[in-house]
Amino acid sequence: MSSRSKRLGISLLTGLVLSGVAVTAMADDTLELSNSIYALSKPPEPQGGEWDFWRFAVGAGVVSMPTFPGARDTKVDGLPILSAGYGRWFIGANPDAGSLVSAGAYLYHDDHWRAGVAVTYDFLEPRQESDDPHLRGLGDVKRTTHAEAFGVFTYDWFEARSSVISDIGGNQRGTVVTLDAMGAWEATEQWSFSAGPGVTWGSSQYNRTFFGVDATQSARSGLAPYSLGSGVNEVRVTVGAAYRPTSHWVLGADITAAWLENDAGDSPIVQKKNQMSYGLIATYLFF
Template sequence: MIDVSKPLVMKVVAGSALSMFAVAAMADDTLGLSESLYSIGAPEITQAPAANASPWHFSVGGGVVNMPKFPGSSGTKWEAVPTVSASYDRFFIGANPDAASLLSLGAYLYRDSNWRIGAAVTYDFIQPRSESDDSRLRGLGDVKRTAHAELFGVYTYQFISARASVLTDIAGNDRGTVATFDLMGRYQPIPQLTLTAGPGLTWASSKYNETYFGVTSEQSARSGLPTFSAGSGLNQLRFSINGAYRIATHWNVGASVSLAWLRGDASDSPITEKTSQITYGLFANYLF
């Protein structure tokens, strides 16, 4: 078990560290990648903050992740990701697992021993999609990084955590809105080792699906792919398996594997080569 003598805020930061691997916010839009962030690091909340606890907490680390070159790709690429975060009482900046982002600025609107509800502005760390990523993307144009407004909520009861979020593009880069839900079970065979696993799903707006999976007449002429109009609906089902090991008081290492299956128009798109997607990675973090 995580040391219950530590305050709640430190545990949230620890969760951040444990998860800060993988991640991108919805961001890079490898949806599986962004949700791995939460599933690795869902923090264990066991008590309220100690009266004399410092309101400041920090995490520094990084990791490497293998992810699809683009949503629906049959090829993969490696990315190195930093995991730096700071929190002051209910406010946070940088990597945060509840916001499922490496780059976030936000606050918890409500917290108790079971609930964490918050709002954040996040920004994509990894370029979502570039024509240069793969020959199949030639003529489709790049999908730009953007800023998102997010509302998220996490409910934890004993060894089960449920997380839901709504994320929408606020910078006008045609990224639309996505809503996610994940359910994770936690098991600790020894005090230092935490294992989590569970299913999740993502709903995407027509704007989001059109940007990633639609093919306009102009894009069709440039790329040779047939035209395709993508509507809103269930975009992805996934299952994540994660492990985090506390090797010392302030050090954590871990690994994550996320298996995702594109659904609806995302699976029917002529851009999509492979409907099953795998994202995995390794990370290490120092907490102080």
């Protein structure tokens, strides 16, 4: 493997494995934890056949997040990190797909753009009635399979990414569109920092599933009936840091402050509009 390809592998895998801090928001449909992982290291610079080598990663992380979207209380979950990629193909954790459980391919990549498609599955349970007494009578929000299209633009210290994620498992999860922008600063060869804003738009089905209360749910839970349509349901700001003591080890951490907006924020299910989430991860890279 050439030295340039090796550098590419380190950069790609660093972003790939740190995705474990963020993915619960996107594929698992809990609140946004972070997208800072997309800017914690220099973005990959794929050049034609230079992606034609194997990339592997293994690690673990821990996240603290709201018990459910809009919850007052928090929960802590462990995250296993397993990933593999060859050329344009990938499986397992991937930052651009934003999932711990994914399989997909890059359809286009150059010095500044990456675009691809993936099939993902929820690793974490989105919401269970047993999570909180406030949810009694609302039923569970089930895990599902998603189809996703994503695009990423990078230039120097700046990165922007967007994704469209749709439920194809028939579990009334609808469609989510995310947009995030990040600025990165490499303080040293080992330390990287990032920060930036993001926003999430949900389809009417998605918003009804997570924030709506139909007549049956109202009768069972005692919450007032509540109907809402499509629209922006969250804005957020994230800061993150990554430490690479060696070329193989990556340690990452981030904090996200999110605010439920518009009709989603006014839902009787929501106990607290402002939500805080935290993530820590350690990963070993093979290349």
